Amino acid sequence: METTQHRVVATGHADWAGTSTQYQYIGPDQNKHAERVSWKGHAEAVRRFITDLLKQKPPALTDLSHLAAVGHRVVHGGDYTTAIQITPDVRSRIEQLRTLAPLHNPPSLETLAAAEAELPNLPHIATFDTAFHSTLPPKAYTYPIPMKWTRDWGIRRFGFHGLSHAYCSNQATNMLDRPRDELRLVICHLGHGCSAAAVQGGRCLDTTMGFTPLDGLMMATRSGSIDPGILEYVQNNHGLSAEQVGHSLNHDSGLLGVSEISGDLRQLEEAANDGHELAQLAIGIYVHRIRQAIGALTVTLGGIDALIFTAGVGENSSGIRRLICSDLECLGLELDTEANTACQPDADIATKSSRGRILVIATREDLTMVREIQAIIDLSSQGPGGVPQVTVSKSNDKLPGISNS
Template identity: 50%
Template sequence: MEGVNVLTINVGSSSLKCSLIETADDHTHASSHTDWASEPTRYTFTSTESPAVLSEVGWSDVKPAIGRVAADLRVNTNEEIAAVAHRVVHGGTRFTQPVLVTAEVEDALHELTPLAPLHNPSCLEGIVAAREVFPNLPHVAVFDTAYHSTLAPEAYTYAIPQAWSDEWGLRRFGFHGLSHAYCSQRAAQILDRPSIGLRVVIAHLGHGASLAAIRDGKSIDTTMGFTPLEGLMMATRSGSVDPGLLCHLLRENRFSANQLDHALNRESGLIGVSGVSSDMRTVLQAAEAGNERAKLAIAIYVHRLRQGIGAMAATLGGLDALIFTGGVGQHSATIRAAACARLAFLGLELDPIANAAVTSDMDVSTTGTKGRILVIESNEELMLARECERVFN
């Protein structure tokens, strides 16, 4: 199965991205984006054979969105779809490679839902809906956690009783694997260097945020852990918190486990500290207007980010490039500048003019700096298509 068209389906908690990609040359024949984060839902469809269509629609979940994508593909392209690839956030210890979706696989994914409560349920909705719309096509699940299966035991093992780890599969998994994998490959192209010997730290900064240390094209460390809650401060997630603090809340303030889970995943991070928004752009605007809580939220975000970059560089024994990607990483010159302000000791120096004028896939470091700073537009859909093709090959 080579040089075929793969329909990629990437379901978020409030959005759906689809692309029809030809794997022979990585060409995207069509793409769509559905966003129901606010009313009304906005739907965009673009193809190489027709102009872009932007619509406001009444539906606000996955099934009608996939149905609309299928209808638009039939009308606007002459391309035959060979397979459907689904991004699944958490694969647990069982799924470290992409797999053909069967009823058994669906059942196993349902069991993993508690590990990624913001994402896996939506991923499953996408799989169920797409299998109804495309019943005669093979469907492949591709896992964000799979890329980090190369972590060494010292990187993935928690310092907890070994019996817990053995009996319940408690370990660091890591996430944003498709994004980290793509950016690692793209960085090698931009730097005109082979992946072997290349040391990069990737900062995927979006609604969720994670760092990864990549050597020789493989993940050797990352900030997200057993769930996507660990690590950096995020839009609505707290990132790492002292476990003793959580025990205190459970014991002294009589929080239930569900209340704690909800607060840490949905009411913390930027929205929790700023009280303004989970959107970095809005929080930055509030900080510039003098809002002290917004200023503090930005300061914490940058402090944690800079701290994490240093830790990843130490794990690598130095670094050749720092990569920013994701909605915040790619589009916020302010956050990039703040994060890099104290990283000169790593050989990183940001060019303020290039940083302010950046488009996708650019080197924004000063001339002659030992370490390079890159801004890369991630392409999870392309990685989905490639991984899907790999299943059949």
């Protein structure tokens, strides 16, 4: 990506969840090159993408010396509140957090190792999904547990999807053409993982995800918030180990667990329309919990100026948006049904008479990453035509892989 005009030069994606790897590369001419390949793993994905940057026609880069830095999305950054250049100490601290984000930090570390091996002379910068939520006040981030756990073990609410929430906060300010300081936003990041955040004046005041990305809203395969007594019960009365419980809550719960069909809302909406009762129940729980969160976060803000939908489900499912916005007139939010159905992000889908706006924003975590990286790297290293280039790696939220832009 060019760091001045924020123009994406090339993207690559590898998905090896199936029996073979699906690899896709899109170059500067926007032509898509897709194929099945025999290799799997982060190292091979990194090597292939770097080769394509140089060898595909037209080449995205004429020489790797045009790269200024490599940026890495790291989901759990612990106490890090800003992006930081990765050193052995930083890598060690990220490694220590891998058990708190088991679906995310391990792939990030594997991608980092592969990228450092291929591009050893470039600065590698970590950007954190937790950093945006570092503005949470103590009453929001402190759990009502023994203070020793908080003080000595660092157990607190961190929050996630911060790169997305930060981008949507900035984009909403532009779309509404109002001073950031006066805006009260509730942002719903609804994808494979889901979280909502209360943002006032560009600062996060509360968010639904917590110590780990397992907390909060119901997700594709993650449970979200449940009674902690359930964990004690299934271990003591049904013989489940802590490891089995953790696996079930991360991989076998949420939409998949309730519906027993899929964690993909597109499939569940089709099944629900065909009368599948568990698919209908799963969607009902999903919508119910999101609506609860919107109400709670609106109270935290003392009102709402805009409700924002983003990420895969939030941007693309008019049906889910319609269900969530049903009867939100009590919060001053009135959905325009036709605008919602025809929506192409970025768009305002509230009625003209609605006191608060309802926005659908195509999230750009890569832009947030580049802006943070720009604040750290020495931009004297120039790319073609005097434009610095940054390679960005983002481990897929659902599947192991690499998505570079």
